[in-house]
Amino acid sequence: MDFHIHSEYSDDGSASLEDIVIEALRGGLVAIGVVDHARQDEGWLDEREKELSALRREYSQDIDLFSGVEISATEDQASPELDGDALNTVDYIVASFDQTPASIESKMALEGDAALVDWWSESMQKLLEGATGATVIGKPDRILTAKKVAVDSHRMDGLMEAALGSQMFVEWNPATSYPLQPFANDLGGRGAGRLIYASDARSVEELAEAIKGFTSFEAGIVERGNASFLEILRRRKQ
Numbered sequence: 001m002d003f004h005i006h007s008e009y010s011d012d013g014s015a016s017l018e019d020i021v022i023e024a025l026r027g028g029l030v031a032i033g034v035v036d037h038a039r040q041d042e043g044w045l046d047e048r049e050k051e052l053s054a055l056r057r058e059y060s061q062d063i064d065l066f067s068g069v070e071i072s073a074t075e076d077q078a079s080p081e082l083d084g085d086a087l088n089t090v091d092y093i094v095a096s097f098d099q100t101p102a103s104i105e106s107k108m109a110l111e112g113d114a115a116l117v118d119w120w121s122e123s124m125q126k127l128l129e130g131a132t133g134a135t136v137i138g139k140p141d142r143i144l145t146a147k148k149v150a151v152d153s154h155r156m157d158g159l160m161e162a163a164l165g166s167q168m169f170v171e172w173n174p175a176t177s178y179p180l181q182p183f184a185n186d187l188g189g190r191g192a193g194r195l196i197y198a199s200d201a202r203s204v205e206e207l208a209e210a211i212k213g214f215t216s217f218e219a220g221i222v223e224r225g226n227a228s229f230l231e232i233l234r235r236r237k238q
């Protein structure tokens with residue numbers, strides 16, 4: 001399973017929906033989520049949904065095909081680019097930590113890494129409380145790993161509690177996470193079942209590489225999360 005694949009509906013994606021499905025099947029995946037960046041132009045979601053429906057019919061025996069949009073976790077509002085109707089047409093929303101806000105960058109210049117960790121912890125907490133409408137937290141530790149900032153394990157306790165008790169799922173990104181990050185490690189280690197696999201692939205080649213590079217370590221860490229996320233998505237589709 002891979003719950004975060006970009007298609008050509010993303011400005012930085014190149015794969016057609018059908019090519020994604022074919023590659024996923026070749027790699028033995030049983031469920032995938034096509035997740036594209038939220039766009040402001042109208043109609044793209046309907047268009048993508050039409051295409052997805054046709055593929056669902058064609059490949060219904062072989063694979064579960066879900067739809068998602070990716071928004072920025074750094075916004076106060078979950079869906080500045082999406083209206084309510086659009087949100088109802090997708091299976092899930094991923095709120096991703098894609099970049100550090102400029103205000104935090106300048107705070108870091110004055111206060112150091114602590115400013116980033118404070119902001120990150122608060123943002124995670126807010127997302128885990130479900131206030132934003134998103135159901136998946138994308139690239140949770142990307143900002144930290146990009147800046148090589150480690151979070152003290154004591155500081156993780158509150159977040160861990162919140163994550164374990166939340167309705168949210170948290171992405172495991174092989175390309176941007178690293179296994180020693182305590183947050184991911186704790187979630188997986190405690191068998192919380194809240195981590196889901198997310199390659200964030202932008203092309204068929206990247207998807208093929210992600211499938212090939214999938215390790216037993218990753219399988220172990222996401223197995224339960226993947227299974228329960230799939231179950232929830234299936235139930236909602238009925």
Ligand SMILES: [Zn+2]
Nearest residue numbers: 004006070200
């Ligand atoms: Zn993405």
